[in-house]
Amino acid sequence: MDGSDLRDSLAARFADPPDVPDDLPGADILARLAGHASCRAFRPDPVPDAWLDVLCATALSAPSKSDLQGRDIVVLRDPGRRARLAALVSGQAWVADAPMLAVFCGNNRRQRLLHEWQGVPFANDHLDAFFNAACDAAIALGAFVAAARAMGLGCCPISAVRNEAAAVSDLLDLPDHVFPFAGLAIGFPAAASPISMRLPLSATVHADRYREDGLREAIAGYDAARRAVQPYAVQRDVARHGATPDYGWSDDKVRQYALPERDGFGRYVRSIGFRLD
Numbered sequence: 070m071d072g073s074d075l076r077d078s079l080a081a082r083f084a085d086p087p088d089v090p091d092d093l094p095g096a097d098i099l100a101r102l103a104g105h106a107s108c109r110a111f112r113p114d115p116v117p118d119a120w121l122d123v124l125c126a127t128a129l130s131a132p133s134k135s136d137l138q139g140r141d142i143v144v145l146r147d148p149g150r151r152a153r154l155a156a157l158v159s160g161q162a163w164v165a166d167a168p169m170l171a172v173f174c175g176n177n178r179r180q181r182l183l184h185e186w187q188g189v190p191f192a193n194d195h196l197d198a199f200f201n202a203a204c205d206a207a208i209a210l211g212a213f214v215a216a217a218r219a220m221g222l223g224c225c226p227i228s229a230v231r232n233e234a235a236a237v238s239d240l241l242d243l244p245d246h247v248f249p250f251a252g253l254a255i256g257f258p259a260a261a262s263p264i265s266m267r268l269p270l271s272a273t274v275h276a277d278r279y280r281e282d283g284l285r286e287a288i289a290g291y292d293a294a295r296r297a298v299q300p301y302a303v304q305r306d307v308a309r310h311g312a313t314p315d316y317g318w319s320d321d322k323v324r325q326y327a328l329p330e331r332d333g334f335g336r337y338v339r340s341i342g343f344r345l346d
C-alpha cells in the first residue's frame with residue numbers, strides 16, 4: 070500500500086477528497102487506515118491467541134483521557150460464552166459466525182477503588198465519569214480495529230450488545246461502574262468489504278469555526294452520490310414511511326431514529342451506580 074492506494078481510498082470515500090502529496094510521510098499506513106471497511110463475513114479460521122494478545126496491548130496503547138485508562142477489553146475465548154453473547158445480539162445473525170468476539174467496556178470502577186483505598190472521596194460523581202470511560206473505550210476500539218486491519222483481520226463493532234446491557238453485564242460479570250461500550254467481531258475476512266462513502270469533508274471539517282452553510286445541499290449531494298455507488302438493499306420501515314426510489318443515507322438515518330432505540334440504556338447506566346447529572 071502506498072500513496073496511490075491512499076488516493077484511491079479517499080476518492081472512494083469522499084466526494085471532495087484532499088490532494089495527497091507525492092512525498093507524504095506514512096502514506097502506506099494512512100492507506101491502510103483510509104481503506105477501512107467493517108467486516109461481517111469471516112472465514113472459519115480461528116484468530117491465533119498470540120495475535121489477540123498483541124491486538125489488545127496495541128489497542129490499550131491508544132490515548133486515554135487524563136491517563137485514567139478507563140477501559141477494559143473482555144475477550145471471549147470460550148466458545149460457549151461467545152455463543153451466549155451472540156444470542157443476546159438480536160437481529161444480527163452474522164455475529165454467531167464470527168471466529169472471535171470481544172466486548173470493549175468503559176471502566177470508572179478502578180478510579181473509584183483508588184479513592185476507596187486511599188480514603189479520599191471521589192468528587193466527580195457526575196456525567197463526566199461515564200463520558201470519560203465511554204470515550205476511553207471508544208478510542209481503544211478504534212485502535213484495535215485499525216491494528217487488526219494491519220494484520221489482515223476484519224472487524225465489526227456491535228453496539229447491539231447495549232440493547233441487552235444488563236444481560237451482557239451478567240454474562241461478563243461486570244461490576245458496578247463498568248459497562249459494555251460495544252462488542253467487536255474479529256476474524257479473517259471471507260471477502261473484501263466495500264469502502265462506504267462518508268459525508269463530504271466540506272460538511273464535516275471546519276476551518277477555525279463551525280459552519281453549516283450549504284449543509285442541506287451537501288447532504289442531498291451525498292445521498293445521491295452514495296445511492297449511485299452503494300444503494301441500500303433494503304429500505305427501513307416501509308409500512309410507516311413508504312418505499313421511495315431515491316432512498317438515501319439521510320432517509321435511512323431518519324427512519325432508524327424515528328423509532329426508539331435503547332431508551333432503557335440510561336436506566337441501566339444509573340442502575341450500575343453512575344449519576345448522569
Ligand SMILES: Cc1cc2nc3c(=O)[nH]c(=O)nc-3n(C[C@H](O)[C@H](O)[C@H](O)COP(=O)(O)O)c2cc1C
Nearest residue numbers: 105106107109161225226227228229230251264265
Ligand atoms: C460503536 C459502533 C457500534 C457499531 N455497531 C454495529 C452493530 O451493532 N452492527 C453492525 O452491523 N455494525 C455496527 N457498527 C458498524 C457501523 O455500522 C459501520 O462502521 C458504519 O456503517 C460505516 O461502515 P464502515 O465501518 O464499513 O465504514 C458499529 C460501529 C461503531 C463505531
